[in-house]
Amino acid sequence: MTTHAISSLVNHQIRLASRPVGLPTDANWEHTQQGVEEPSEGGVLLKTLALSLDPAMRGWMNEGKSYIPPVAIGEVMRAGGVGTVIASKHPGYAVGDMVSAGFGVQEYLSVGAQDIRRSGLAKIDLSVGSLTQWLNVLGMPGMTGYFGLMDVGQPQAGETVVVSGAAGAVGQTVGQLAKIKGCRVVGIAGGAAKCDWVVKELGFDACIDYKAGPTAVRDGLKAHCAQGVDVYFDNVGGEILDHVLARINRKARIIICGAISQYNSTTAVQGPKNYLSLLVNRARMEGIVVFDYADRYHVAISEMANYLQDGRMKSKEDVVVGLDQFPNALLKLFSGENFGKLVLQVAN
Amino acid sequence: MTTHAISSLVNHQIRLASRPVGLPTDANWEHTQQGVEEPSEGGVLLKTLALSLDPAMRGWMNEGKSYIPPVAIGEVMRAGGVGTVIASKHPGYAVGDMVSAGFGVQEYLSVGAQDIRRSGLAKIDLSVGSLTQWLNVLGMPGMTGYFGLMDVGQPQAGETVVVSGAAGAVGQTVGQLAKIKGCRVVGIAGGAAKCDWVVKELGFDACIDYKAGPTAVRDGLKAHCAQGVDVYFDNVGGEILDHVLARINRKARIIICGAISQYNSTTAVQGPKNYLSLLVNRARMEGIVVFDYADRYHVAISEMANYLQDGRMKSKEDVVVGLDQFPNALLKLFSGENFGKLVLQVAN
Structure with a gap:
């Protein structure tokens, strides 16, 4: 993507506005937008395709010590996802590569050189599982x-x-x-x-x-x-x-x-x-x-991909479309309304 | 002990009369007495010296499935203890041997040949620990x-x-x-x-x-x-x-x-x-x-006996005297009144 094309992009985001008491409500979210910039040297610019919505997200919205720090007030809501590289200054990633990473609830993510590891950036292979399966059984x-x-x-x-x-x-x-x-x-x-x-x-x-x-x-x-x-x-x-x-x-x-x-x-x-x-x-x-098992993910992914291939493992995803639908979609988890892994499709 | 002397003994017992609701009361216990008979071929007759009073006893008084069956209504209350062999028709036990076993809350226990294993009968060595230590750290x-x-x-x-x-x-x-x-x-x-x-x-x-x-x-x-x-x-x-x-x-x-x-x-x-x-x-x-660890008790006893000998392990027992004191003594466990391992001394 050209510098010009990138600078014309708008990144819609959903941020945590306040900590919920009980079920999250619209008041707990803030919808914001920002410009998008070219990646710096050693970095990549990603476009979000789909986000994983998980029960654990509710815990991340609470204050206090847990297994990871809470999402801060004003911060883009944390979310794992899958997407594509739209600009790269990192030798290991090319435009068009499909990746999983900690995207956050937003349309674009710029990962600086020093944040590559922390972002969980990893290439995904769509020949062994679909995009949504990479958020489900392979995610x-x-x-x-x-x-x-x-x-x-x-x-x-x-x-x-x-x-x-x-x-x-x-x-x-x-x-x-x-x-x-x-x-x-x-x-x-x-x-x-x-x-x-x-x-x-x-x-x-x-x-x-x-x-x-x-x-x-x-x-x-x-x-x-x-x-x-x-x-x-x-x-x-x-x-x-x-x-x-x-x-x-x-x-x-x-x-x-x-x-x-x-x-x-x-x-x-x-x-x-x-x-x-x-x-x-x-x-x-x-x-x-x-x-805790991050260094063995590749072993599990390889085993599970085989089961997907030979038909012994099936998967079902419940796909909600549109970044703006995030607040309502999340609630489906707590009412038990979702049928299968809940995925938010952000772009095609 | 002669047959005549044995037949003159009276075995005072405490039996479970009813299942308690909340703390046990006197009404949950029945004090009974029975004659004592010579052991049958392959059996032993034991005299209770001291009994172990344990919080677990409260659970044994309840109806329903647990890790061991409940004490039945009318049955002598279950209790582990230490005592001495006063008559033996078992080649492995001689009069005067000190033993631990599931005595029950009573003054004498006759163990038939077929019940030796089930009774948990085992010789104890008073040179490595006192009688009450055999109900505590070595028990x-x-x-x-x-x-x-x-x-x-x-x-x-x-x-x-x-x-x-x-x-x-x-x-x-x-x-x-x-x-x-x-x-x-x-x-x-x-x-x-x-x-x-x-x-x-x-x-x-x-x-x-x-x-x-x-x-x-x-x-x-x-x-x-x-x-x-x-x-x-x-x-x-x-x-x-x-x-x-x-x-x-x-x-x-x-x-x-x-x-x-x-x-x-x-x-x-x-x-x-x-x-x-x-x-x-x-x-x-x-x-x-x-x-579950019965087959390794000897390993633990041997290690702990060493610690007792070299002074690295100390023990404290809280001794209540008299079989009849059982109901009140048991309550000390639940008020936290006992200071150290609670033991009921039944005989000298």
Whole structure:
């Protein structure tokens, strides 16, 4: 792109205006625009094509210590994404290269030479997975599912694996991977459509619709996990975690990946009342943060790409179009409205 | 002992009469007496000298599935103890041998040939530890502390280990063992006297008096665990667990050994509200039941006996005298009144 063409671009952005109490509202966001400049020596200029919308974003909006610093007030909202190089002064990147990076909720990202590593910039190969799959099974959710299940959960063939948020980005990867590894897999998801898809399309052994009634989860676990639960991959927390704790086997492993039921709570987080089941069953509950496995992403991507190629792994993305739709799209995660990995398409 | 002498003995017993709601009361116990008979071929007759009173007993009184079956209504209350062989038709045991076994809350125990293994009968050597030490550091509490700390906690020299119930049976073993392994050790106990003893006699680096005020634990952890908490050995649950969760380090290990604060609760168990700290810190919380390590007790006993001999390990027992005192003595555990391992001396 010529210097002239670049200087005519406008970068629309969405910034965090204030910290939400409970569910985020429009008042928490500020829509801004800026000019775009040529990359400096050793840098690249990227155009955003699609952004990953994730439950973890809600946590980044809160003040206080977590596994990464909060997004500052006035800062462009943090978001991982995929896009293309539109100008480059870096020898390793050429115009037209497809990449993933920490784009933020904006249309363009200029990465200076010294920020290449911090931005997470990496080339992606569209011959092994589509653009949206690179935000799903080949992206952060896929990596989270892979390392959470394999490294923390350590599933053995024949064991029963339960995963909540089963139709979501992480859940679909976890369940299919556990099936590939020879486990019995029971999902938990909201609504008959998601449950049907998880069983019929993804091949889970069963899926419990947590919206089907007040005893649906308890009854469903009893019916579908007759041999107890060996591995539970938890994306939701709350009462579902307690129901699973009541059915774990000896030496069970519970992976704490998230607690979407609690993220917008304005009261204290609901702690697992049945945590003493860990004692009775000599079981463990362990947290996972995907960034710890960055040096092994390439191994997981290679394995998962093979499963995509040979059809053993499927994926579903729920694509919302338009940067401006970000505030509303994000809310779909918390109502459970999204069906599959939620993606914001920013450009074609 | 002659057949005549044996038949003149009276075995006083305490049986579970009903299941308590909240703290046990006198109405939950029945005092009974029975005759005593000679052991059958291959069996032994034991006289109880001292019994171990443990928080876990409260759990055994409840109905429902746990790591061992509940004590049945009308059954002699389960209790581990130490005693002596007063008659033997087993080639491996002679009159006068000192043994540990699952005595139950009674003065005599007859073990048939087929029940030798199930009774946990094992000879004890009073040259390496006193009778009450065989119920403490060389007994179940010591084994619990040893395997919980070493196998589940996996402390590394230089790490900070926190243990609640620090002046109790398990706590005193855990803290001293962690010191021997080169850790910084902070106890949590109730009252200045216990805290003083834990620091001055047992050599802990600090001890937090949880009874010293509503912010004592939070402030104490901040003051004494400036580098965060790497290993937490939890005997108490409740709010103290939450305070520690708020200060754990990355890859911390929390050993769930008990939750004495919750055992007599008539409402739901208080789940740890801060459990998502496990996620943020990639930490784990894992339960331990000592029986899993039975085939390695001898290794731990041998190591701990050495520490007792060379003075690196001390022990304190709180001895209540008289079988009939069992119901009241047990309550001392839940008020925190006992100072050291609680032992019921049944005979001299």
